[in-house]
Amino acid sequence: MSEEEKKERLEKLTGAHVFWASLVGSSYDLGIMNQAIIVPAMKATAQRLVLHQMYKNLLPKFNPQDSLDINIKKALDALNEYLQFANHYNVSITQENSKMIATINIRKDSCMFCPVGVGGGPVDTSVCPYPPLFSTYFDVLAKNTLSFLTPKMKKEEKGYMKKEPQDCIMSFIFEEDDAFKSIYEILKSSVEKIQTTIENALKDGVISEEELWDRNYIPIENTNPQKYKTKFTDFMKK
Incomplete structure (x- = not known):
């Protein structure tokens, strides 16, 4: 140098x-x-x-x-x-x-x-x-x-x-990275299924667009710690 x-x-x-x-x-x-x-x-x-x-x-x-x-x-x-x-x-x-x-x-x-x-x-x-x-x-x-x-x-x-x-x-x-690729494909497939389910539900009138964004949290009885539900969470549980 x-x-x-x-x-x-x-x-x-x-x-x-x-x-x-x-x-x-x-x-x-x-x-x-x-x-x-x-x-x-x-x-x-x-x-x-x-x-x-x-x-x-x-x-x-x-x-x-x-x-x-x-x-x-x-x-x-x-x-x-x-x-x-x-x-x-x-x-x-x-x-x-x-x-x-x-x-x-x-x-x-x-x-x-x-x-x-x-x-x-x-x-x-x-x-x-x-x-x-x-x-x-x-x-x-x-x-x-x-x-x-x-x-x-x-x-x-x-x-x-x-x-x-x-x-x-x-x-x-x-x-x-096969493991990362597999995780990505699983997540991608899951997102596509959720998206299709919601789109079909909106189309069939099972849930409205307003209800998708419902933030009216209703307390669920006899839960400790206290849990809440909305119209959207009820829909997703079906």
Whole structure:
């Protein structure tokens, strides 16, 4: 890394970057940071970041019309704008049978949260937070657009990342999520049945449109805790 590049990186570092890199580095040195801790912790962290991005209207969306590499690049760009996790990274896609594998290369000296990238401190690849962070993030975005794809972190010799002289490399295997697809199909079928039932009931005069929105709650006798009914709930019980 040139002196100019070092200066550029230092200028972009925030207190949060230094705090996190120092926390990871010192925890690793003390022997209390390992893969068994970082993976579930980062999965939970990613879900909270998603909720905050949703609240701030910053959460990106996968476009079913775009290729996987474009969607992942857009997702990473949005996450990087939000977190500023690295200055240099790229995405490539390969295919093995029905599986698509997304590989992300992050230039080691540009990482903004890693002790290696921030201060040059050595840590094991098994404690890198990015694979579980990215995996959970991609999974949420994919399911939000009903693409039925789910990413799995590719296992490497140490953890879910491998190091090259210049890059940190992590790969994610995208497969169709059969369980999620089945749940979606069940819910979709149920919604269609309810919609058909209500439409037929309106057509046959079994219930009126006003009664569908009835909010006149009538107490049900001999219930503890107290329960209530409306014309709509009576209709749905039939």
